[in-house]
Amino acid sequence: MKGILLSETGGPDNVQYMNVEQPIPGIGDVVVRLKNASLNRRDVFITYGMYPGMNLPSILGADGAGVVYSVGDNVESLMVGDEVVINPGINWGPDINYNAPDFHVLGMPADGTFAEFIKVPSENVYRKPAYLSWMETAAIPLSALTAYRAVITRGDVKSGTVVFIPGIGSGVALFALQIAIARRARVFVSSSSDEKIARAKRMGAEGGVNYRSESWVKTLKEEMGSADVIIDGIGGETFKDLIHLAKPGGKIINFGATAGPVPELVLPRVFFKHLDIRGTTMGSPQEFADMLQLFEQHEIRPVIDKQFPLADAASALKYMEEGSVFGKIVLDIS
Template identity: 35%
Template sequence: MKAFVVHNGNYQMKEVEEPEIKADEVKVQLKTAGLNHRDLMIKHRVGSNEEAYILGSDGAGVIVEAGANVSRFDIGDEVIINPGLNWYDKSEAPPADFEIVGVPFHGTFAERIVISEDFIERKPKHLSWEEAGVFALSGLTGYRALITQGQLKKTDTLFIPGAGGGVNSFIILLAKAVGAKVITTSREREKLKDAEKLGYDKGILTNDNWQEKLANETIDLVIESIGGKTFNRSLEVLRKGGRIVTYGSSTNDQLTFDLRKFFYGQYKLIGSTMGSREELHELLAFTEDQSIKPIIDRQFAFSDIDKAFDLLGAQNQLGKIVINM
């Protein structure tokens, strides 16, 4: 079967062996898959490894084969992939054996994937195949950061730098469904205008003076994913006693901040990553009840996946990038 892999330090389309299933596994014929920032970085993690790893963490499709012990699903069921492996319950941190689909576990950029029935869920009825294929990683990451770790309330004001990414755009949709006020940023005025479809309440430019622009706002929660370039600026606009949740770092991983100012301000700094199966179930119920759908920027055929990677690398998208299998 065809698969998009990282092999000897390079990304390439390759013919790979058809996967076989174990007793508790299913084989899913993928209809759609979704790109994530993680996919851009994998080759730096695996280096020039001679083994070919199939990329991709998000996907949706139809079960075409089921192992003898599979009990939750039947052949023909429409499902989405849960990219967070071995994390069942909503715990303070992932278990030691937590993995993400797509290296080292073979991922969704292939015609078919074999996976335990524990880590698939029924395709939400209100989502198209394109929406379902990009839903889980961004949705689950955003839900844990915003709801489990951030403890967002409808009376809160949320500040989230960077409106365009898949996770952040989903967080804005979730926050507005909760009823909170949302303030966001973008590097470009045109993109900020484009992002109005997310329903945010106030948008400012990345290069604006944030303290000046937000002087009349009381920000209860900041969700940070940019890292070194914006972390201190985000902290400066957070109210004393407020919460800052970080789930990623698209710029510098290492930074310095004023520790004395931090503890005098009684700020709360909370880390977050992906989420558990329990949280995915909560997310699915909430999004179906609220009819929340991920925003899709562009779609590409599987044969044009290189172009999709170029678009993601340029960071000019608003929402998710779909691969039609």
């Protein structure tokens, strides 16, 4: 079969479209013939070696959807021909509050979805939502699960909750916007692009500001007031502004640090406001099932930015790295 293999780090140009061994299901496994896969920021980080537990060579890709091709022994819940989507989080563990030590994500160290076939444990395979296309289904797993856990489990967002999502445009941020709106929250966003802010408003955001403006924090505070919940994947210097924007007793839910570590955090600003700063990443199998149910209930559709053929995965990774993306980047495998 064909797949996208990373054997050494150095960036997206180091990925290779090549023949790789087709997997055979073991006990409790299924092999899925993939229709589409989608990119996440972690795929770019992995090509540079900027990810914990690097173990190469590996086929990249966490997200994918397709048709069950073969099943191993002791698999009773799935049959050949079933249309499915894959939960990329392997071995979450028994506690919904945090993942087990051996938890890992498809696409390194385990071979991922940038290939024609993939082998996964049967418990990580779920029925494809009937209302979604293959491309839309493949765009969901990692980003939507991360957003669901951040907004629902960790953020406890409800009707009327004021939510701020900085850096709108990424897959997780857009899913967080859609999930929060489905919960009837009041959502505000920021971006360096006025066009992205306008698109977010068309999706249901109540307001937004361009953080290139020197007075963006003041402007947002006047427009939004203070936020009950902030969903942050940026970190860096901006994190200190989030503390100012949070309501006393509010929550800052962090799932990433694309801008790096937070410098010189002044702790009194946190404890005098009685803030909850909560970390989160990915989610449990139950949360994945609940996320799919919420999506079906509200017919939430992922925003697709651009599609590439599998063979052109290097170009897709470089396009993501440019930072102008609004939505998910999808690979066509079929």
